[in-house]
Amino acid sequence: MLQESYPKSAKPIDPIQDDEEEEYDEFDYAYNEPGSLPGTLIIDEDATVPNIFLIDYHADNVTGMQLLHPEDCTPYLESESVSWVDVQGLGSEDVLQRIGQVFKIHPLILEDVVNIPQRPKVEEYDDRLLIITHMVTPKNDGIGFISEQVSFVLGKNYLLTVQEEPEHDTFEVVRERIHRNKGSIRNQRADYLSYCLIDTIIDGFFPVLEDYGERLEDLQDAVLANPSSQSIDAILRIRRELLLLRRAIWPQREAIKLLIRDDSTLLSDSVRVYFSDCYDHVVQVIDMLETYRELASSLMDVYLSSISMRTNEVMQVLTVISVIFMPLTFIAGVYGMNFNPQVSPWNMPELEWSYGYVTCWALMIVTAGTMIIYFWRKGWLGKTRIAKTGRS
Structure with missing residues (x-):
């Protein structure tokens, strides 16, 4: 009708x-x-x-x-x-x-x-x-x-x-x-x-x-x-x-x-x-x-519940990203202080290394990669996290 x-x-x-x-x-x-x-x-x-x-x-x-x-x-x-x-x-x-x-x-x-x-x-x-x-x-x-x-x-x-x-x-x-x-x-x-x-x-x-x-x-x-x-x-x-x-x-x-x-x-x-x-x-x-x-x-x-779960997932991803960048920020902060080794009694020998810049980058990449792999295996990132959540 x-x-x-x-x-x-x-x-x-x-x-x-x-x-x-x-x-x-x-x-x-x-x-x-x-x-x-x-x-x-x-x-x-x-x-x-x-x-x-x-x-x-x-x-x-x-x-x-x-x-x-x-x-x-x-x-x-x-x-x-x-x-x-x-x-x-x-x-x-x-x-x-x-x-x-x-x-x-x-x-x-x-x-x-x-x-x-x-x-x-x-x-x-x-x-x-x-x-x-x-x-x-x-x-x-x-x-x-x-x-x-x-x-x-x-x-x-x-x-x-x-x-x-x-x-x-x-x-x-x-x-x-x-x-x-x-x-x-x-x-x-x-x-x-x-x-x-x-x-x-x-x-x-x-x-x-x-x-x-x-x-x-x-x-x-x-x-x-x-x-x-x-x-x-x-x-x-x-x-x-x-x-x-x-x-x-x-x-x-x-x-x-x-x-x-x-x-x-x-x-x-x-x-x-x-x-x-x-x-x-x-x-x-x-x-x-x-x-x-x-x-x-x-x-x-x-x-x-679905909305709450999606919000929690977003917050978890943001938290993981923040945790990954914390040691990187620490390393960049330490070597960004620009102390002159000729003046300071406590010099930073790494600043005089020929490959100090490359070494710093390598350290940050290894640190970030290690944490990403760890978080992935724990199921806190990507599809592995969703699959484990569904099985639980």
Whole structure:
């Protein structure tokens, strides 16, 4: 979803593109203006006009089509088959209100569906079950992810799903299973369909987390090899994105737990068993997420340690160089005093040597060379020092 044309909760998560203009809206939940009436719908001016798709199926037959008007799905809702109505886009209040009338949705349910983003949750109204989830998909460039709210309204023989945008849909695999009659989905009711879709949403977190695992490995190598200000930006960016992922998945764990423990007649006992498996997937996602968050936090310590080590290495090299020049400075100072051996009672016989100048140079070169070789063997210079440090 493009940042300039999509609702704020469906924007690509890219927090360091422009530090001056970034407002970090992804942490906000939707809220109504003080004094507004319950059930007030807030439509984003950039939201996509809704497209309505219907899949009606039973064990022997399946029908799929795009509906021009919400009222066109009424005959299917009155049948004994399972009707899945998928609404993609939230850009028309009139269409959304008509959908609410067709499905006899409570105004508060419609408000939670339309006014995004909402916290993932499960609520029961009369003979309908509202499920709010957050779906994430990797960005095309593999850096970051796209977050989108998906709302479920579960009835006895139907399931209404409402997505923010049509371009980042992970439900195609479920549609294919229905059309090709794979598995037992066409022999089950609408509650099983809701499980399949929610399980698809949860499984969508795994490829996103795998991308972060690879990014953290690359970033760790970069921090150890060449720490820089870009490393700090990358670490802060990953930590922030992982925090957004945590906000998306943690409430969904509680929501799925409610589905398992709820005594609603809309969910059969057999489907609750499947939701238990879905809950295990959520726990696995959370474990991976917490591990990556700890790694991202530890990278900051690794960065500071790398900077400190590089500083110490520079200071060690400078110290070694200073130590090498100390005896040379002493020798040059002694023979630079210019005492006249004809006048001084304590003469310096070396000043009268024919090869005194060459001898002095030879002494300084031998002294400096000996110290360099000694320091090298001790591992205080060059690659030998780095190799020994790495082995330790």
